[in-house]
Amino acid sequence: MLIIGAGLSGIGAAWRLQQRCDWTYAVLEARDHIGGTWDLFRYPGVRSDSDMFTLSYAFHPWRGKKSLADGDSIRRYIEDTAREHGVDRHIHYGTKVVAASWSWKRSRWVVETREGRDSRVWTCSFLYICAGYYDYERGHQPEFAGVEQFGGRFVHPQFWPEDLDTTGKRVVVIGSGATAVTLIPSLATTAAHVTMLQRSPTYLAALPDVDRMADVLRRHLPARIAHTLIREKNVLSSQLTYWLSRRFPEQTKRQLRRSALRFLADPAYLDRHFTPRYEPWDQRLCVVPNGDFFRAVATGKASVVTDRITRFVENGIVLDSGELLEADVIVSATGLSLMPFGGINLSVDGHAVNMANATAYRGLMLSGVPNLAFCVGYTNASWTLRADMSTRYVVRLLDYMRRHGYATAMPTLPPGRARRPLLGLTSNYVQRSAHLFPQQGERDPWVVSQNYLLDRLAFVFTDLRKGMVFDGRNPAS
Known part of the structure; x- marks a missing residue:
């Protein structure tokens, strides 16, 4: 074979x-x-x-x-x-x-x-x-008007340059999927500011990155037995969550909103930038470990803009609203x-x-x-x-x-x-x-x-x- x-x-x-x-x-x-x-x-x-x-x-x-x-x-x-x-x-x-x-x-x-x-x-x-x-x-790369006029770095996450240093830079990440949501908390730790530019919102679920029950089982049981039990627990949990999300979408939306509000105090901001037009699990749900994405936004190190791109210019992106997003680095997290x-x-x-x-x-x-x-x-x-x-x-x-x-x-x-x-x-x-x-x-x-x-x-x-x-x-x- x-x-x-x-x-x-x-x-x-x-x-x-x-x-x-x-x-x-x-x-x-x-x-x-x-x-x-x-x-x-x-x-x-x-x-x-x-x-x-x-x-x-x-x-x-x-x-x-x-x-x-x-x-x-x-x-x-x-x-x-x-x-x-x-x-x-x-x-x-x-x-x-x-x-x-x-x-x-x-x-x-x-x-x-x-x-x-x-x-x-x-x-x-x-x-x-x-x-x-x-x-x-090849990653997916839309054609942006005027992209050749941009004077900074323009990159796709799939081919991240080893020499790219975003420390102290203004960064715009185009996209709202898992890649963008992953990138932004990491970049926000050293960049001057990171903006997520999205056409439409995505459902985000804040979950802990450490499984406390798993830690208890691994301390008291042999590795193989503990792994099997944790695996079965997580399978049942994820399948139940998916079924409930599809069966009761409105309740799921409310739960996701309540979870996000634990990190973002402004309900209007949340409703504008984190309320998708589709139902939960019509698209894959983006997981936010420990709410790190929300935390970056709450501290002001990152922000979200929901708008469409008109064209690139030398110092950033002009939006349909007329707003100019200034940037030193633009990341095209536009999909695979x-x-x-x-x-x-x-x-x-x-x-x-x-x-x-x-x-x-x-x-x-x-x-x-x-x-x-x-x-x-x-x-x-x-x-x-x-x-x-x-x-x-x-x-x-x-x-x-x-x-x-x-x-x-x-x-x-x-x-x-x-x-x-x-x-x-x-x-x-x-x-x-x-x-x-x-x-x-x-x-x-x-x-x-x-x-x-x-x-x-x-x-x-x-x-x-x-x-x-x-x-x-x-x-x-």
Whole structure:
């Protein structure tokens, strides 16, 4: 097997594979380091908004102090996991997969990679793409009128310059998503002032970055048992919170408002800049550890402006209202670009796979494509929860194929089924790229659930044969 990507998903998949199967495997990583997203993002204050007891692996307990951890700590955790469990010996760095072609005659994938200026061909009987869905080479960048006239530094968080020092500078951060909300408290500690410029507000939830109950359990129980209990507690809590938010949106809005007012004393300011037009969890909720974003605004080190950009000028940004936001540094936290399957060109017997026309089978395989799985996480819970469940399903499928002497497993979609988007969020970054991704169906096994508790039962007891066509001889690796 070939596993594409050495981030959270890829390392977890490799561990599961070597625990349950005797198949040989290699991990191909396009970057020069382990960690995936957590190696790519190096902007100030980068952190997770998912708790580490559910974002971490079930088999490797999180030992950090903070439940909401910074990016460096998460990257080191992934590195430690790979090294401790021997996965790092299987990783090939600087190996970017550019194309993969399935041959029915050979029952194998032929995978083309680029390694610097050199190219190489790999073959495998099963391909598992754990490359996430971010475009690592390009972030989303709108066209701003007059941007070339700006006399200061203009940067995108995805490619944060190592030499950028914002100490004593006036900084404007364009955007109101998780990246902007993360950046601003960090920049505000040394900048002269930081302004968040948003077109429209985002829901923010202030949560403690330390799980007190987790600390108690870890003091009195063995690490593995404590980790399991904390993980289950947090899963139940997050799933209940999501369900209540969707079932009772008005009550959720009031609760979020009350929480924010603990830090911001001006209700009018809160209503103007922190009251979104959409319902909670139509877009992913932004977590604010210890209310740090609100605290930065309350102290005057940061502020929020809700308006639209007319044009850039030499010393800042002119808004539709006519106001001039003066700036020495402008950060375009305008979102990420999504790209399915790491941009790999897939084909079956020479025929290109059209992602937009494909339908996702259980959210992890593609209709009409044999011996290929992909890994995406939840949009309403920790990525790793669904990634690990997908991997366990793949391992179970491989075991089944071996026991029955099958070389291939291919999901086959019945004709005439309705389809809808794979990623069910209204966020701009998702909607911009929805047409590039496979669709999902309306019925099992073609529907993609966002309920971890139901999925956990379904994935264990599901019939592997449903919607799947098996054929051929037993593969070797």
